[in-house]
């Protein structure tokens with residue numbers, strides 16, 4: 001059943017985008033996926049979605065998409081997101097994450113599209129003073145990735161003031177887990193959970209623990225792992241919410257798990273010993289990131305269903321067993 005609303009999903013062939021497309025289709029939306037397939041996978045796009053191969057850095061191509069389709073709202077997942085890479089490639093990050101977004105907003109303004117849900121990040125907060133982190137925490141990003149995301153947040157606010165485009169800025173913590181159909185397949189892979197599962201699949205010898213001497217109970221870094229299905233649920237709610245007003249909020253499970261706890265959960269789920277080796281700290285890693293999601297809960301009526309790391313890892317493991325080489329099989 002379609003409610004006849006058409007949503008353009010930028011980056012809908014990526015990890016978080018593809019799960020959101022799945023949720024939009026289930027909610028009865030018509031979906032157009034725009035992706036340049038640099039990191040996205042055609043196989044990850046829901047069969048009911050229309051595919052537009054488009055790079056948002058190309059303003060004419062973006063306008064062309066809006067000319068060709070009647071679009072009611074936009075979800076934007078099309079950013080570069082490797083923190084480490086961004087440290088030496090600020091231009092690339094601003095070109096895609098800021099200029100690309102600028103092209104998108106101009107096309108929206110020119111075609112009278114008034115709603116956008118944007119994937120932002122807890123990396124916009126920078127050096128975290130205390131956890132849980134709520135939205136009143138200062139935003140002082142410490143890497144070009146976080147800076148580019150914050151810059152686009154400010155552009156969104158400006159385009160609301162000048163042109164009345166309403167936005168939902170959703171600041172994710174650590175997206176994780178999988179649905180039956182869609183999981184995490186990055187190249188290169190840098191994220192903890194898929195790397196741990198690659199060890200269980202026999203594709204890696206061991207997992208490195210980046211830093212064992214942090215000021216945390218077991219010495220390893222603590223993160224807030226939020227399941228992609230819970231993220232998608234929040235996006236569907238945010239899409240409705242910003243029909244009336246804009247919003248910015250965190251999306252996390254409000255539970256912190258250390259690197260060692262994640263590895264232990266994976267050992268339990270996969271029944272593989274998963275050898276772990278202590279390694280140097282990774283530059284730029286804050287010791288502890290845990291969200292307060294109070295605002296999202298209150299404004300969106302959202303409650304994350306996955307708060308237990310075992311369950312999150314289990315969903316990822318099911319997907320990785322089915323797709324040991326990711327989407328390339």
Ligand code: UFG
Pocket residue numbers: 081082083121122123145173174175190191192193195207208209210211221222223259282285289
């Ligand atoms: N880690 C290891 N070994 C590995 C990989 C990761 O110990 O082989 C550790 C990291 O040091 C970190 C934790 O596992 O402490 C999680 O690392 P991820 O790379 O999975 O995720 P990050 O917390 O670094 O990054 C995530 C998102 C980014 C976002 C960032 C916000 O992937 O896009 O959170 O800080 F910007």
